[in-house]
Amino acid sequence: GENVEQHPSTLSVQEGDSAVIKCTYSDSASNYFPWYKQELGKRPQLIIDIRSNVGEKKDQRIAVTLNKTAKHFSLHITETQPEDSAVYFCAAPVQVKAAGNKLTFGGGTRVLVKP
């Protein structure tokens, strides 16, 4: 299978608290794991990604961790702010023989940061 499952589907946090979103994937050959943020009415935009040769990557208040053995990766947002309110998507590529790579997205997590 080529599924990417994402949990939770909604997440409400108090401003300043941390938020964690988890994704699991099924294709053990996947080697690239991006996270996209989509604000209301806007296009998805990449916020952070990780490749399979590292276990963790940080960029200011966001971090992504990868566990290849368990086939899951997580997005961590610390010190959440109201502008972090958005829908977040994880994704994983699947290589299809003679048809190249396709990127499969998780179902999304709607994050609401309450002031």
Add this chain to the structure above:
Amino acid sequence: NAGVTQTPKFRVLKTGQSMTLLCAQDMNHEYMYWYRQDPGMGLRLIHYSVGEGTTAKGEVPDGYNVSRLKKQNFLLGLESAAPSQTSVYFCASTSSNLGTGFFGELFFGEGSRLTVL
């Protein structure tokens, strides 16, 4: 450098009508994708292309056709629109190297909102 441009941005169709969505990118990307996003749902892959003259089916290809006659353009066609095709359509492109397995950032267009009555 406009990135990924989609036209039209909004369209209302009647059931049975046909239309084409155009996606153009100026980043010389090999890979291009068409996704649909329904309310409260994620991004589902319709069709994709790994280079000029090639196309492949995604998760939800039925009712759609695509063409990639030029590297910079990826067209999505609806031959006979149905209400179930009411959605927001996103085009995206990325640099990728099939040989090395490198996968780059996906750049999205602004989306095209299609309503089928």
